Amino acid sequence: MRLLRWIFKKLRKFYDVYNTKRGRLVVNFILLAPIPVLFYVFNFKGFGVSDDPGDWASFGAYMSGTVGVIALLATIDALIVTISQQDKLLDQQERQISSNDSHQRRMAAYSRAEKVFPLLLENRRSELGENACQWMKSVGLAGDFFTAFPVGTTFRDLLKNPENAKKVLDIDAGPSLAVLANKIHYENYQLLIFIKECLEDAEELKGYYLTLLGDDKVLITSTLAFYREWLEDVEYARLVKLFGVLDLSILPGAAESYWAEVGAKVKSSNVSVSLPSG
Template identity: 25%
Template sequence: MKEEEKIEATDQTGKKYNYWPLVLPVMVTAIVAIGVYVNNFWGLPPSRKPSDWAAFATYVSGTVGVAAVVATLMAFVITLKQQKKLIDSQSDMIIKQEQQLDLTRQQLEGEERRRKVELVYNCAVNIIPPVVKELERQRVMRSDYFFDGFDLVQEVPPDVNIHQTVGELFSDGGEYSWLDQLDKGWLICFGEALTGNAYRLGVLVSDCLYEAKELEDYFRSVIGSDNFSMIECAMLFKKNSVNSGFSRHQRALRIVDGKQSNPAAQFWHDLGEKAFEKPTE
């Protein structure tokens, strides 16, 4: 809280009210009432009758007592007003503290937002390009490299050209329909190997776009249309896999679910439906 706010609060709540203006009239009333009573009955011996003392008590309560009650009520009203001022002052301080907390929270959120955007731009410049190059390298690799790694040669139909590149398996003119003939286990293993790099790049770009949408054109330019088509196929293939986060990535990368406009994307979409069961709602 600012220093002037503290002083203002002290002025409003720390000032003590002087109750002597209420006490003095009661004292004067008591002196006058008792003086009049003594003046009228001066010289008489103290009474031994309870009725006389009862009459004296009634007299005192009717004079001094009434004045004391009135003064007490006035003091009570003054106390209530002071408490109201104190409550109002505390309410004002609470409101100002909440405003200060909101301002601090906004500053922290702004700083956190700035830090995230800074990390995204750093990722866009220093991380995305090498990952794209790795994907480019994979696209020109021959698919039989993966056959050897998974011992899939005997699973591939004999009329399939096993020397085609990985990129051709994701292009409209490629020969990829034979993948649908693989057993589910082999299909998942081979599909994961083929789509892994493209999928990871898609997730990375998607996370960046959630923090900095203005980088979409930059990413599409750096990645290229062929690589982005491969990313799209990879996302569609793994959309039903565990923790795929497809809905989030779909919105960021503008990927259409369901029926696809090109045969390759549609094939990998259907292949993913076969490989991974849809999660139950």
């Protein structure tokens, strides 16, 4: 058993030496160079030493045409090994750089989640708590649809309450509906983009974001439903999965289903809507 381990150790050491540029060149030359010499001796002159200069000239010409070629092939083989080792080294460096970059982006995602997102969420919650009817009047939206909403209705009420979402759907297609819907969802989607970019670098933060959102997960579900008409089906499904929420836009009677219809209505009206980037 010890003998086998010793043999294996020596073979491994030989392989490590052989797998270098110099080792491969030397070993290949030592192993291959004697072959043409022995071939010459056995086939032409035997083992005697000739005194004829012509024999030595013939032997020299023979060696230059055989051993020289072998040396060239051994050199080429060593060069190939060197290039292969350099490629492996470059691959390792690229993986290391990629790993470092991924780690930095992950740490940055954690930093943004801890320091930036709570402030953005608090600000957005404050905006959603504003009186929607007063805002609509302040920006000069025309129409008698204001009477459909209770006086104290907030943007959050429009976003979360199915009855209020249905009343928004009942507004005639046109600038008033587009402006109101855009007011409610544009900043929400900007917030979703922030979360999406963080989750793409650190998906394990999903639970953290959903916990902070709490009952305001409707920021995700209703806003995704509204923008569904502007998103490819594959992208929409990817976002629903990424955020870890249910697709409530297909649930009859849910606020999300009404917002999906509002989005379709706004898009079909050809009224310009500001679309978030990302």
